[in-house]
Amino acid sequence: MYLLADANLPELDSLVAVVARQSGLALQLERFGGRLPSAEQLARAEAMFIRSVTKVDAQLLAQAPKLRWLGSATIGTDHVDQAAVQAAGLSFHSTPGVNANAVGDYVASAAAALALQRGGLPEGEVAIVGAGNTGRAAGQRLAGLGLSVHYYDPPLLEQGSSTLAVHDDWQRVLNSQMISCHVPLQREGPHPTWHMFDAEALAQLAPGTWLINASRGPVIAEQALLNRLQQQSDLDVVLDVWEHEPQISAALLPYLQLATPHIAGHSLAGKLGGSWQLLNKWLTDQQLSLQLPSLATLLGRYPQGQIQGLRADKAPDWQQLAHWILRCYDIRKDDAALRAVPCTPAEFDALRAQYAVRSELNQLHLSTGDWADSVAWQQRLAQLTFQTATQEE
Numbered sequence: 001m002y003l004l005a006d007a008n009l010p011e012l013d014s015l016v017a018v019v020a021r022q023s024g025l026a027l028q029l030e031r032f033g034g035r036l037p038s039a040e041q042l043a044r045a046e047a048m049f050i051r052s053v054t055k056v057d058a059q060l061l062a063q064a065p066k067l068r069w070l071g072s073a074t075i076g077t078d079h080v081d082q083a084a085v086q087a088a089g090l091s092f093h094s095t096p097g098v099n100a101n102a103v104g105d106y107v108a109s110a111a112a113a114l115a116l117q118r119g120g121l122p123e124g125e126v127a128i129v130g131a132g133n134t135g136r137a138a139g140q141r142l143a144g145l146g147l148s149v150h151y152y153d154p155p156l157l158e159q160g161s162s163t164l165a166v167h168d169d170w171q172r173v174l175n176s177q178m179i180s181c182h183v184p185l186q187r188e189g190p191h192p193t194w195h196m197f198d199a200e201a202l203a204q205l206a207p208g209t210w211l212i213n214a215s216r217g218p219v220i221a222e223q224a225l226l227n228r229l230q231q232q233s234d235l236d237v238v239l240d241v242w243e244h245e246p247q248i249s250a251a252l253l254p255y256l257q258l259a260t261p262h263i264a265g266h267s268l269a270g271k272l273g274g275s276w277q278l279l280n281k282w283l284t285d286q287q288l289s290l291q292l293p294s295l296a297t298l299l300g301r302y303p304q305g306q307i308q309g310l311r312a313d314k315a316p317d318w319q320q321l322a323h324w325i326l327r328c329y330d331i332r333k334d335d336a337a338l339r340a341v342p343c344t345p346a347e348f349d350a351l352r353a354q355y356a357v358r359s360e361l362n363q364l365h366l367s368t369g370d371w372a373d374s375v376a377w378q379q380r381l382a383q384l385t386f387q388t389a390t391q392e393e
């Protein structure tokens with residue numbers, strides 16, 4: 001069987017080798033670089049493993065007559081035309097939640113960096129827009145920083161089954177001092193998210209508002225944002241995603257506090273988890289029950305940092321928390337790397353393809369004093385996902 005996969009799916013070769021060994025199937029895995037496979041590769045593909053950069057539509061599928069299975073190692077699925085996939089009779093899978101921790105860490109790192117730059121954390125409310133896996137991961141970490149978080153999610157409110165208090169008060173979002181976007185890109189339907197932050201919404205944000213987008217670029221109308229910032233550069237904006245990726249806006253970049261090349265989900269665990277989860281879904285569809293290495297085993301193959309030896313004799317202030325977060329993942333380095341290269345699609349894709357191994361906040365081990373015994377601190381440290389142990393005398 002001929003399997004075609006994006007070159008940026010780590011460990012897929014080793015996992016497919018295990019599958020071939022255990023199942024006895026003749027599997028050929030070929031990789032494609034860039035955003036699209038070649039016509040020859042598509043003509044041969046029976047199963048295809050992609051990332052968010054490959055747009056799948058009827059035109060692409062027409063070139064892949066043997067394709068029966070399509071999987072994307074991403075949370076977002078807006079790059080796949082579901083109607084075309086259905087019409088082609090394909091089985092389609094994505095990997096919900098797979099890099100939610102990484103996105104939560106990204107938002108925490110952005111908040112930490114902004115707070116150090118601005119001399120403090122927001123005193124007002126923090127709005128999480130979209131209370132799914134990534135929104136909750138972000139909100140949890142911001143609550144751990146001591147912020148007052150609320151969740152805007154009308155679809156979830158309508159479903160009425162959320163374990164989290166969610167609301168549908170858009171004005172409360174716009175009045176918040178910090179806003180972080182975590183919605184899927186939806187152009188239609190009862191709750192569209194395309195240009196959710198348009199000129200009208202952006203005009204209502206108070207000077208000094210922090211606005212973060214690590215969901216999809218078109219959730220914020222890029223031209224309207226540029227207009228607002230050119231008139232009044234009084235918002236602190238952090239963008240990981242861009243309306244016209246892989247082309248980023250060179251005009252907007254100087255007005256942004258922090259800017260990154262769509263890497264919020266790219267912690268090592270997030271990326272490996274994508275390969276691992278997707279291959280497991282393919283195995284299930286093939287009705288193969290095999291013993292794949294665990295995700296922890298895959299992670300153990302990478303010389304990447306557990307952050308140990310940190311002591312906290314007294315309860316940390318916000319600066320200390322910010323420094324610990326940045327010690328695990330420092331968004332400012334990704335920002336500097338993006339600003340150091342020309343704003344071209346090739347450079348954008350190269351930064352993503354060559355992205356360094358990134359730790360998660362849950363890899364920080366902290367040895368604490370008695371202060372951490374309080375219920376409040378235990379909760380906050382757990383929200384930040386730090387690992388803690390009481391100091392030995």
Ligand SMILES: NC(=O)C1=CN([C@@H]2O[C@H](COP(=O)(O)OP(=O)(O)OC[C@H]3O[C@@H](n4cnc5c(N)ncnc54)[C@H](O)[C@@H]3O)[C@@H](O)[C@H]2O)C=CC1
Nearest residue numbers: 075076130132133134135153155183184191214215264265
């Ligand atoms: N920058 C990056 O690297 C990454 C970006 N993403 C993007 O983030 C999106 C969200 O991811 P998850 O939180 O895991 O998805 P999820 O499906 O777990 O949650 C999305 C939430 O948004 C809510 N929602 C939908 N329309 C809404 C609206 N109009 N207003 C408010 N809430 C609305 C849904 O009810 C749902 O609770 C993905 O679809 C993907 O596009 C995801 C992972 C990494």
Ligand SMILES: O=C(O)C(=O)[C@H](O)COP(=O)(O)O
Nearest residue numbers: 051052053074075076099265
């Ligand atoms: O999961 C998603 O959705 C994302 O946006 C990924 O984290 C990043 O996408 P890739 O382009 O790396 O697949």
